[in-house]
Amino acid sequence: xxxxxxxxxxxxxxxxxxxxxxxxxxxxxxxxxxxxxxxxxxxxxxxxxxxxxxxxxxxxxxxxxxxxxxxxxxxxxxxxxxxxxxxxxxxxxxxxxxxxxxxxxxxxxxxxxxxxxxxxxxxxxxxxxxxxxxxxxxxxxxxxxxxxxxxxxxxxxxxxxxxxxxxxxxxxxxxxxxxxxxxxxxxxxxxxxxxxxxxxxxxxxxxxxxxxxxxxxxxxxxxxxxxxxxxxxxxxxxxxxxxxxxxxxxxxxxxxxxxxxxxxxxxxxxxxxxxxxxxxxxxxxxxxxxxxxxxxxxxxxxxxxxxxxxxxxxxxxxxxxxxxxxxxxxxxxxxxxxxxxxxxxxxxxxxxxxxxxxxxxxxxxxxxxxxxxxxxxxxxxxxxxxxxxxxxxxxxxxxxxxxxxxxxxxxxxxxxxxxxxxxxxxxxxxxxxxxxxxxxxxxxxxxxxxxxxxxxxxxx
Numbered sequence: 001x002x003x004x005x006x007x008x009x010x011x012x013x014x015x016x017x018x019x020x021x022x023x024x025x026x027x028x029x030x031x032x033x034x035x036x037x038x039x040x041x042x043x044x045x046x047x048x049x050x051x052x053x054x055x056x057x058x059x060x061x062x063x064x065x066x067x068x069x070x071x072x073x074x075x076x077x078x079x080x081x082x083x084x085x086x087x088x089x090x091x092x093x094x095x096x097x098x099x100x101x102x103x104x105x106x107x108x109x110x111x112x113x114x115x116x117x118x119x120x121x122x123x124x125x126x127x128x129x130x131x132x133x134x135x136x137x138x139x140x141x142x143x144x145x146x147x148x149x150x151x152x153x154x155x156x157x158x159x160x161x162x163x164x165x166x167x168x169x170x171x172x173x174x175x176x177x178x179x180x181x182x183x184x185x186x187x188x189x190x191x192x193x194x195x196x197x198x199x200x201x202x203x204x205x206x207x208x209x210x211x212x213x214x215x216x217x218x219x220x221x222x223x224x225x226x227x228x229x230x231x232x233x234x235x236x237x238x239x240x241x242x243x244x245x246x247x248x249x250x251x252x253x254x255x256x257x258x259x260x261x262x263x264x265x266x267x268x269x270x271x272x273x274x275x276x277x278x279x280x281x282x283x284x285x286x287x288x289x290x291x292x293x294x295x296x297x298x299x300x301x302x303x304x305x306x307x308x309x310x311x312x313x314x315x316x317x318x319x320x321x322x323x324x325x326x327x328x329x330x331x332x333x334x335x336x337x338x339x340x341x342x343x344x345x346x347x348x349x350x351x352x353x354x355x356x357x358x359x360x361x362x363x364x365x366x367x368x369x370x371x372x373x374x375x376x377x378x379x380x381x382x383x384x385x386x387x388x389x390x391x392x393x394x395x396x397x398x399x400x401x402x403x404x405x406x407x408x409x410x411x412x413x414x415x416x417x418x419x420x421x422x423x424x425x426x427x428x429x430x431x432x433x434x435x436x437x438x439x440x441x442x443x444x445x446x447x448x449x450x451x452x453x454x455x456x457x458x459x460x
Contacts, residue, residue, distance in 0.1 A: 041072050042336045043099045045089055048079045064343040071336050083108055093119050093328055100331035101340050102154075106321055106420040111146075111154060112227055113424070114326075116460075120146075120153035121327035126338045127152070142365045145321045145418035149228055156321035157345065158362035159418055161411045162219045162308040164207070164278040165267060165291065167301035174277065178304065183313035184220060188245045194277055198252045206252035208267035208276040210259065213433070214426040216246050218419040219318050221310035225425065230458040234451055238311055240443065243433065250437050272298055272392075285363050285370070289377045290397060292404055294388055297395025305407050316416035322362035324420075363411065370412060428453055 044061065047054040061073055076099065078085045086109040092098035094117055102120070104111065114120050123146070127133050135143075146154035171178060174194045178187070188195075191206060198204050217224055220242050224233045233239070267279020268291075283291060295303040307317050325344070327337045364370050381397040388395055400408065432450040435441035 040070060040333070041074050042101070042333055042340060043074045043076065043331075044101055044340070045078050045085065045099045045103075046075045047085055048077045051079075053077065054080075060340070060344045064340050067343060068336065068339060071333070071339075090114065093330070096330050098328050098330065100328050100333060100337040102326040102328055103323070103344075104326075105323055107423060110422060110424050111324065111420050112422050115148045115153050115227065119329045120148075120151075121329050121331070121334055121337075122151035122153065123155060123327065123338075124152040126334075137366045137368055139365065139367075139412070139415050141415040142319060142321075142418045145319075145420060146324070146326070154321075154324045154326035155341075156324050156365055156418060156420075158322040158364050159319040159415075160282050160322055160362045161317055161319050161415075162211075162215050162280070163305060163411070164280055164308065165271070165295070165303060165305045166278050167271065167295060167299060168304055169299075169301045170271070170274075170277055171304060176277075178306070180306075181313050181315050182309050184245055184309045184311045185241065186313065187309045188248055191277065192248075195248050195252045203275055205254060205270065205276045206249060207278045207280045208254070208270040209280050210254055210256045211246075211249055211280060212421075212426050213246055213250075213429050214422060215320065216249070216308070217242060218320065218421075219308040219310065221312065221316065221318050221416060225422075225454070225458070227458065230455075232451060232454050232458070234447070234454075242311060243436075243443070247437050268294065271295065282362070285373050286377065288363075288408075289374065289400065290381070290386075292401060293395050293398045294392075296398065298388065298392050303404070305404065307407075307411055310416075315410060315414050317411050317414050319363075319411075319415045319418040321418055321420045367412075374408075424457065425454070428457055 042064075046061070047057050061075070064071070065073065078088050086104060089098060089102060089104060090109050090113065093102060093114065102114075127135075142156055142159050144152070145156045145159075146152050170176075174197075176190050176194060178190055182190070195206055198206065220238070222236070222238055222242075224236065224239055225231075226233070265281055267276065267281040270276035271279050291305070292303045295301060310316060310318065325341050327334050327341070331337050364373070377397075378399070382399050383397065385394045385396050387393065429450065432446055432453055436443050436446045
């Protein structure tokens with residue numbers, strides 16, 4: 001599995017910790033009423049990083065063996081280098097093989113291809129027959145992210161929200177007024193003078209890191225691609241306006257081709273240096289809770305944070321699925337596969353650098369783990385001094401402000417829907433729209449090509 005820039009900061013543990021995002025108290029003896037498969041074997045692809053088994057994956061396996069000693073786990077080691085893990089997982093599963101449990105990141109493996117190929121087991125009967133599954137612990141909009149043709153094809157273990165961070169001083173100095181619940185058009189208009197002032201400069205950006213076109217479309221809250229019915233709705237008038245808004249972001253932010261190395265904190269560094277207006281770093285929940293303190297401690301300024309506005313505005317939030325799990329339809333032991341997922345979901349992973357348990361890297365789908373992390377921060381961090389880096393020194397961790405808590409409540413309570421990133425679609429749309437985004441061709445000339453190419457993709 002390719003390690004994306006979002007996880008480079010903590011590559012040693014980030015991929016698997018995210019899977020602890022859902023924390024139901026589940027029946028360890030399995031789901032009553034479902035008995036699928038008679039095999040005592042369970043195939044699992046085990047991630048290898050630098051030739052070593054991913055420690056958290058090993059913890060899952062060890063815990064599963066303790067709970068279900070009658071099941072023999074057949075481990076297949078697969079390197080994450082060059083995205084080998086995701087490539088093998090998809091290719092083998094499409095060929096009718098692959099592991100029983102499918103663990104993946106939508107950014108690195110096209111889950112829509114798996115849905116269209118009908119290789120994902122419907123998880124709905126397992127959950128409905130599991131009396132210990134606490135549905136109230138989850139935001140329904142997150143839990144239903146894997147819904148496809150009436151089936152629950154996967155569950156996001158955690159999620160993230162496309163957001164921005166800036167400071168009160170940056171906004172004031174640039175005469176920008178960002179209102180609560182503003183529309184996407186209002187947001188772009190508010191930043192228009194700043195965008196114009198960039199004028200091709202490489203030392204001044206709107207966002208610190210490239211924003212993907214499909215993530216921007218998703219944050220609008222409008223559905224333009226219907227995977228189930230294999231249709232597009234690019235002819236909606238809103239689509240053209242959103243593309244024009246994205247064009248302004250694209251031409252005033254770094255290009256993906258210009259990114260040679262990432263730390264995951266490009267936005268934080270750029271705000272500190274005063275070279276960007278918005279940080280769009282995707283922060284782990286613990287890092288998110290610390291962000292106010294870091295901004296205040298290093299820059300002396302007050303953090304402003306919010307989710308990317310939807311097209312029509314309002315307080316609803318569009319989430320993106322993070323790490324996910326599913327059951328391979330070709331599995332001969334689906335009950336054991338479900339039990340493996342339950343084991344992973346209830347396994348806390350110790351982060352040695354912190355010396356305590358942190359159950360996620362993105363935002364957990366389960367309220368229980370969100371509360372654990374939030375309360376751990378209040379209890380263990382607030383009021384204490386922590387070294388940020390050798391260069392930045394130490395800062396005092398602050399109690400979340402009222403404005404931050406309002407934002408936190410918004411992205412955990414007001415989620416309207418959860419989308420799964422589609423790397424193939426993203427690449428396809430960008431290639432079709434690039435001539436327009438770069439001012440080399442008209443919108444009408446690229447639009448027809450876009451519709452045709454996406455239609456072919458959806459019908460493959």
